[in-house]
Amino acid sequence: MNDPIPSLPARGPMVVYRAPREWTRLHPISPLLGGWAVIGVAISIALYNVAPSWTGPDEDIQELAHLVTQSILWFAIGVVVILALTIGLGYLQWRFNEYRLGDEAIHHRKGVLFKQQRQARLDRLQAVDVVQPLLARIFGFASLRIEVAGGENSGIALEYMRLGDAEAMRNELLTIAAGVKRAKETGADASVDAVAQALATGGEAPADAGAGTGADGAVAAEPAAGSAPHSGSGSLRDVTAMPAGVPETPAAEERLVYKVPLGRLLLSIVLSGPFVWIVSVAVAFGVAVLVSSIDLGRVFATVFGASLFTMLPALLGLLGFFWARLSGGFGFAAGLAEDGIRLRHGLTETRRQTVPPGRVQAARLEQSLLWRHQDWWRVTINVAGYQDDQAAVSTLLPVGTRQEALTALWLVLPDLGDPDPAGTVSLAMSGTGAEGGFTPASKRARLFDPFQWRHRGVRATDRALMIRRGRLDREVFVVPHERTQSLGLTQGPLQRRRGVANFTVHSTNGPVKPVAAHLDLEDALALLESQAQRAKEGRARQTPEQWMSAVGIRD
Amino acid sequence: MTWFEPDEASWQYVSRKLIPARLIPLWITLVLIMAGLVVLGALTSAWVWIAPAVLMLVGLWLTWIIVRQVTAHAWSEREDDLVVKKGRMWRSVTVVPYGRMQYVEVEAGPLARALGIARVQLHTASPGTDANIAGVPEAEAARLRDRLSSRGEAQLAGL
Incomplete structure (x- = not known):
């Protein structure tokens, strides 16, 4: 903040070790890891070198090889130039790609010709x-x-550093960010140095770090005292107190919550709509060929051949879907740590996500018709800030039993504000009408919503809003009150005729878009008012500490 | 049945100048097309004149819709949130808590500036929040922006 610089000498036991305070470059190997281009070139050189030996006997190819060999010099030069250019450009880009930890944010700048500067505020x-x-x-x-x-x-995106460094820096950033948030809440000095200082001293010496009144210092010390039971088992705060030179902030202790077995993942993909569709098309085609005479089969074949080109993109899309499901759910494990929810998954690209406490904006539980027999559910979440590859990052549980789905929801929202959360959510998952205290969709909506109206419903607990919908594919949305962005009410002409309206909760960008459709207008209006009130109350009481104590990490 | 009526504050309807602001571009386009069609009709067959006549009707209908829309567009500043309502056929109400506002944008094109109105757009972290107030008198727009920003800062909650 605006604190004068004198805090510099007081840095004493430096916690910020991996995250550099000066502009720093990434690992020099980065440009080579960035793209496949270089590798492609290398492979083509190798192939070319090997080629003449195995093309030996075939004269045509020999001729061709000969023709090419005449220009081998040119080829080699070309390769060298391309290689040099790629490496040179990569090197230049690497030189201009720097980051540092500022007083309130992580700064990143890159670009040779077009400079780009970004900063990520720690409190956000x-x-x-x-x-x-x-x-x-x-x-x-x-x-x-x-x-x-x-x-x-x-x-x-900082690309690339050694795995150990990356993990150490993640742990450090999360610790510091949590400290910054806490300092802001208690009104203490929230600059990185002050927070690091406070973390290092365990909040016991708020003399300079906890600037301001003594009361503030006392408040700042309180959460630290709460973590005392963990001190023996390497609590973050104690570890960060290590003197300079101790290399890392170890990860907060992690507790595995659930895993997705490979067998179940594969079966869940087999039981997905697109897979069944593909199989049924193939079977139908086979049956048609068998049953009909050969001529007709040939007709089919030509038709199929003609439509192959139109089918191909669709087929590729399907393959992409299977791949995304398989790769995203492969080795999926969710854990719980002091710095948030830890997710690990990925086949070719492994991703270790850490979502800090209470940062999940909304959750959706869904069950397709084919999963109903096993009672499997899929849980997706909205996390603010994720912009690209949403599908890869927004899955909390690719496929799991009802119990696991409830656990996943509990990770997001440990305190549902309901005496019997499991029962309530279970009713939300498979109830109809007013079961479980839900406000059902209006009966007047059955005219234009004959299928689903009985299955739609909405209910607010003390801490979250639950919306249920879907007859064949079931869906439940859960939005914590304090994460509500804004609320909307819409009504089309037909709906006005029938006195019903749609109620929408606007959440951040992501796969979860909660809408409670076709509510009785009276209900919708009442819900809009009460939900605005509840969101306001929710905002007033949200803290990460609350999440930690609710999931049992802290008392 | 009545539509949403907040009990704390009254609705502030947008400026009627929004009607000409929307009608002028509409009618310029329509008149140009109609003129072209009339000339075409004179050159070829009188039957072509049916098209401008239909366009005229469409224009009148759109005019009526715009008048209805503008007279239904209003906002209300409550203690903790801003409420924006709009539309008659497709009605919508959006409630944006001040604490959730990321930033407020005021914009005015040349025509809007000439008429002395501006559009106030509220941004939250959600792309779904459709909270814009078109046709706020310029002076009021600046005041509204400042008021919203200061309230937003006062109540800003972490995401």
Whole structure:
């Protein structure tokens, strides 16, 4: 903040070790990990060198090889030039790609011709992910993705650093960000130095760090005291108190909550709509060929051949869907730590996500018709700040039993504000009408919503709003009151005739878009009023500490 | 049945100048097209004149809709949130808590500036929040922006 610089000498036991305070470049190997281009060139050179030996006997090819060999010099020169250019450009880009930890934010600047400067404010930190694409994983490197709340493309990607460094920096950033938030709440000095100082001293010496009144200092010390039971088992705060030179802030202790077995994941993909569709098309085609005479089969074949080109993109899309499901759910594990929810997954690209406490904006539980027999559910979430590859980052549980889905929801929202949360959510998942205290959709809506109206419903608990919908594919939305962005009410002409309206909760960008459709107008109006009130109360009492104590990490 | 009526504050309707602001571009386009069609009709067949006649009717209908829309567009500043309502056929109400406002934008094109009105757009962290107030008198727009910003800062809650 506006604190004068004198806090510099007081830095004493420096906690900020991995996150540099000066402009720093990334690992020099980065440009080589960035793209496949270089590798492609290398492989083509190798192939070319090998080629003449195995093309031996075939004269045509020999001729061709001969023709090419005449220009081998040119080829080699071309390769060298391309290689040099790629490496040179990569080197230049690497030289101009720097980051540092400022007083309130992480700064990142890059670009040779077109300069780009970004900063991620620590108090707006939404998630820190360690991502390892295939190539980086082979060589033990990783990129660090820092997501913050606010505008488009506000995240920072630091590509690449050693895996250990990336993880250490993630832990450090999360610790400091939590400290900054706490300091802001208690009105203490929230600059990085002051927070690091406070973390190092465990909040016991608020003389200079906890600037301001003594009362503030006392408040700041309180959460630290709460963590005392963990001090023996390496609590973050104690570890960060290590003197300079101790290399890392270890990760907050993690407790595994659930895993997704590979068998279930595969079966869940087999039981997904697109897969069944593909199989049924193939079967129908086969049956048609068998049943009909050969001529007709040929007709089918030509038709199929003609439509192959139109089918191909659709087929690729389907493959993409399977791939996304498989790769995103492969080795999926969710854990709980003091710095938030930890998610690990990925086949070729491993991703370790950390969503800090209470940063999940909304959750959706869904069950397709084919999963109903096993009672499997999929849980997706909205996390503010994630802009690209939403599907990869927004899955909290790719496929799980009802119990696991409830657990996943509990991770997001440990205190539902209901005496029997499991029962309530279960009713939300498979109830109809007014069951479980839900306000059902209006009966007057059945005219234009004959299928679903009985299954729609909305209910507010003390801490969250639940919206249920869907007859074949069931869906439940859960939005914590304090995460509500804004509320909307809409009504079309037909709805006005029938006296019903749609109620919408606006959440941040993501797969979860909660809408309670076709409510009785009276109900919708009452809900709009009461929900605005509840959101206001929710905003007033939200704290990360609350989340920690609710999930049992802290008392 | 009545539509949403907040009990604390009264609705502030947008300026009627929004009607000409919307009608002028509409009619300029329509008149140009109609003129072209009339000339075309004179050159070829009188039947073509049916098209401008239909366009005229469409224009009148759109005019009526615009008048209805503008007279239904209002906002209300309550203690903790701003309420914006709009539309008659497709009605909508949006409630934006001050604590959730990321920033407030005021914009005015040349025509709007000539008429002395501006558009106030509220941004939250949600792309779904459709809270814009078109046709706020210029002076009021600046005041509204300052008021909203200061309230937003006072109540800003972490995401």
